[in-house]
Amino acid sequence: MAIAMLQQTVGGTLQLLSNSGTHCNVGNRSVRLLPKGFKLEVEFPKRAIYSSGKRKLNVIQASTSQTSVVGPLLAPSSSDTLDSHMKPNEVALILIRHGESLWNEKNLFTGCVDVPLTNKGVEEAIEAGHRISNIPVDMIYTSSLIRAQMTAMLAMTQHRRKKVPIILHNEDERARAWSKIYSEDTIEQSIPVITSWKLNERMYGELQGLNKQETADKFGHEKVHEWRRSYDIPPPNGESLEMCAQRAVAYFRDNIEPQLLSGKNILISAHGNSLRSIIMYLDKLTSQEVITLELSTGIPMLYIFKEGKFIRRGSPVAPTEAGVYAYTRRLAQYRQKLDDMLT
Numbered sequence: 001m002a003i004a005m006l007q008q009t010v011g012g013t014l015q016l017l018s019n020s021g022t023h024c025n026v027g028n029r030s031v032r033l034l035p036k037g038f039k040l041e042v043e044f045p046k047r048a049i050y051s052s053g054k055r056k057l058n059v060i061q062a063s064t065s066q067t068s069v070v071g072p073l074l075a076p077s078s079s080d081t082l083d084s085h086m087k088p089n090e091v092a093l094i095l096i097r098h099g100e101s102l103w104n105e106k107n108l109f110t111g112c113v114d115v116p117l118t119n120k121g122v123e124e125a126i127e128a129g130h131r132i133s134n135i136p137v138d139m140i141y142t143s144s145l146i147r148a149q150m151t152a153m154l155a156m157t158q159h160r161r162k163k164v165p166i167i168l169h170n171e172d173e174r175a176r177a178w179s180k181i182y183s184e185d186t187i188e189q190s191i192p193v194i195t196s197w198k199l200n201e202r203m204y205g206e207l208q209g210l211n212k213q214e215t216a217d218k219f220g221h222e223k224v225h226e227w228r229r230s231y232d233i234p235p236p237n238g239e240s241l242e243m244c245a246q247r248a249v250a251y252f253r254d255n256i257e258p259q260l261l262s263g264k265n266i267l268i269s270a271h272g273n274s275l276r277s278i279i280m281y282l283d284k285l286t287s288q289e290v291i292t293l294e295l296s297t298g299i300p301m302l303y304i305f306k307e308g309k310f311i312r313r314g315s316p317v318a319p320t321e322a323g324v325y326a327y328t329r330r331l332a333q334y335r336q337k338l339d340d341m342l343t
């Protein structure tokens with residue numbers, strides 16, 4: 001079936017994107033839409049009926065400055081034509097803990113120290129990418145730390161949609177202006193990547209850089225276990241899990257949840273403790289339950305956000321790709337569309 005999707009208005013023109021060859025009526029004009037992402041610009045009328053054959057697609061109301069779209073075929077806030085058949089009230093949320101870092105390998109407390117991935121970590125990130133390669137991703141959030149950013153970027157190299165993840169630089173006005181993209185086409189083929197320190201690993205204070213085994217030998221296993229896995233006891237001059245959760249969950253609620261509500265499919269690449277905090281919020285875990293939660297490096301976890309609820313769909317243990325796609329009709333449809341477009 002043809003999908004004609006309203007892209008945007010550009011100086012009095014309307015852009016349509018199609019994923020299969022068909023005729024499409026725009027107002028009183030009949031135009032041909034070509035397969036796979038062919039983009040058409042037409043002058044838009046004030047009000048037009050979109051139709052493909054006898055099938056009415058959408059009613060567009062447009063003015064030079066504003067366009068609104070009414071119709072079941074468009075997910076209003078999604079920019080991806082592949083999503084146009086999907087229920088706008090159901091979106092995917094993927095969480096990935098970064099792959100193994102050089103300090104994970106050396107068994108050092110890392111916290112907010114900015115350490116890159118090992119070769120194994122790179123492989124884990126690529127494997128994570130395979131597992132999520134058929135799940136829609138409209139936006140990516142990462143911490144400000146390179147291990148989480150590397151993981152997101154490497155994972156996205158495997159995504160079948162082949163959009164380009166692009167880090168947004170919002171440090172100041174100039175950073176924003178200098179990284180501006182001037183092609184709407186290119187923007188459409190990009191995924192914005194938003195970084196925030198609020199998704200960083202919990203700050204490990206004076207343990208950062210110390211060897212975990214040596215620290216346990218020195219201070220006692222019980223003490224170190226308390227620093228590492230209690231909920232509200234911070235390591236010396238560091239953050240407890242509770243303190244980490246306060247800023248990570250606040251960030252999630254204030255910044256990420258509104259995007260999910262508006263229909264965006266989101267990937268978060270972050271850290272053991274910032275993700276445990278977010279999972280505590282999503283799964284309504286108690287402080288006793290969250291301290292027993294261990295996350296492996298590079299294993300993606302899938303949630304479906306539907307009707308205001310987070311439903312976990314991928315096991316943190318080892319979700320197989322086939323298992324993940326069996327979960328919802330919407331994800332199966334997305335995968336089918338990728339198959340149709342990319343084979």
Ligand SMILES: O=C(O)[C@@H](CO)OP(=O)(O)O
Pocket residue numbers: 104108109110111112201204228272273
């Ligand atoms: O060192 C760290 O920053 C974290 C995660 O690797 O360690 P822990 O397992 O104690 O949470």
